[in-house]
Amino acid sequence: MIDVMQMKAYIELYNKNYKKSNELIRSKLDCYKSIKEDSFYQLYALFMLVTNFVDLNDDANRIKYYTDFKTLENDTTITKYLYKIHDVSLNISFSKMFLTRKELDSTAFYLKKVDDMRLYMNNFDKENQFKNYIAYYEELKDTQNKNNYIDSLKNHNQNLINENINASYNINESFIKNSKILEVETKKNFLNRNWIAFLVTLLVVGVVFVFVKYKSLKRVLKDFSKRRREYSLIENNHDKLKLKA
Template sequence: MTKFAILKITLNCYLFLFVFVSFGQKKGAINYYKFIDSAEVYIEEQPKISEKFLKLIPEPITTSIEGRLAQYYQLKGLISDKKNEDVKEFQYFLLAQKYAKLEKENDIAGMVSLELFYNTYIIKKDSSAFKYLTEAKKYYTLNNNINGLAEVNQMYAYVALFNKNYTKSNQLILEKLESHKSIKEDQYYYMYALFMLTSNYTHLEDFNQANKYFDKLKALKNNSTISPSLHAAHIVTSNICMAEVYLKQQKIDTALTYLKEAALLRKYMNVSDTEHYFKLYTDYYSKIGDVDKKVNYVDSLRIFNQGEINKNVDAGLDLNKILITSEKQLVHETKTKHQYRVLFWVLIISLIGVLIFIGLRYKKIKIKIKEFTQGKKDFSYLKTNHDKLKVKVKGLEDYIIDVKKEIKNISIISDTSQQRDRIKELYKDLHLNSSTVLDKSKNHLELVNDLNIDFFNTLNEKHPELDDSEVIICYYLHIGFKNKEIAVFLNKSLRSIESKRFRIGKKLQLKEKEINLLEYLKPIGLNTKKTI
């Protein structure tokens, strides 16, 4: 198996482990997402069906629908709103906001922050609620949600309305009315603006303007972008508002007309509308002197309020259980995620370690392969040269034998002139056929010592100050070589030979003796012969 195959297998193993760790915990979650999607379809018109879908999701929901918890609690909050369960609604929206932040669901975070603002400021009358409005603006801005930001702006107009600053509220709304109307894909914002204008002008007792905007509000009944139940809820609130103001003006019959209109939409009333409805009927029957019916409505209001109190108590107990369970699940989820995170980093560090180890091993193996390849080349080169050298040595041995024979023949020649000619011929032959032997002065000296050892002995005795290269030049001059021939034979430049001759003359003090080098060398070794 090659190192690349090992690396590939290692990477595949770590990839499998990473996928297993990343998605193993979500194995059961995907099957239950469809219940959230179905619940969202029915939330506006049939919230009970939505509630049934959400109940199909098994505990612990933090595992079953991981990644969709914000939407789950948002839907639970909207269902509680439809059921007028304010306490549950508030707590569910708090949970939705918490998980929306964790899951980066900015639109959900913006929406539930608005609901939390409304619940805290309008219902509980807590001025700290504006922090939720600020958060809503922040999350809608992060997603560039233009419609969401429009709703945030409407809240400031509603705050003015709630504080009975109706003129200021109208001013804020009218500045943006055409902008709200232009949002064709969702006419809710236009509807809500008309609703607030109707309420403001009603409280200002400008009924012409109030009815003008109330008629426009009613005209949106069949608009496909607005939920019918949501539209009906705003219509019933407007009817109750009209009835309240007319009753204050002692216009009892007109007030009754609006109360009867509100009664037709009784199921769309929220808790506040229902309380106002019972109180207005109580006032109406008090004004016309019908004590029995007044008592009936007083009892109805008392029973309704008691029911709301009981409902809130039960909701509080249920929510405590939900919050405790949610916190336990959140702690467990956080601990599990921490464990997976630690395991993930252990795997990453291990993978890096393996890659480093493989890299170092690969580098070492590469160096070894390179050394082996180079060694193989060197061995091949040496083997080839060895074979060539064997042939060359064999030839050289034969040549040396021939040279020695020639030297013996030259040494027995008695005629000095003839002997010199034969020696010159031999040197020329050596120069042409075996220059490798004659590359250095010492080789020349060793060779020519056999030809005329007496010359060298005499010269060395008389002039030990001369080095080997100078002795060789003296010998070549002695046997009749010229400067140019010596230079070629020794593979030196002519100028080098001339320089050496000058130094030799200086060492032999020829200038003082008034004799040149050739004349000085001529008598040395003339009468000696090499005998073998």
């Protein structure tokens, strides 16, 4: 239920309906704060609020809710990594906000702060950091550093392309390997099926052979019994004739 409530707020944020997103979050903020066993819900709610107020250009509420956000840094129900990956994204948005305002001193402060949090950046964060640096040096008319960061951004994107190519190659290699294993297993199964078919056929032939032999033996025994009876009858008649003589 809590996840659904936050998802609704996130959808509004994603669609740039920042005020609507804030309304949904603030109406449930006390509820999120009350979940003491897992403060992530409060963390994520505050993360969205700060993000929304950055885009709404509302410094008072941005500072207010970011201050609340920072109180969770040492919360034992949240890992350091989880806190930092959200914090670095917020600070990148602060850099961009001050760039838009052309407040370059504040921009430089947050650019440096984000650099110190590089370990917690995802690829999207890294791309945005490079873009912010490019825009920052563009404002300073510093072509050399601007071009350096353009090159860094190109290298970053190329690395992502290479990673995707390598991942695709590894997937293909794995597919080929599994296909070969499957082929071998299929051949084994086919061979096993042939052996089973052979053994079943052999068993059927054996049963038929025994049945035929049994029928033949039964007929021989029947003939033998019949002949034995006939012989006994002849022998008895012969004995009777001898007595009469």
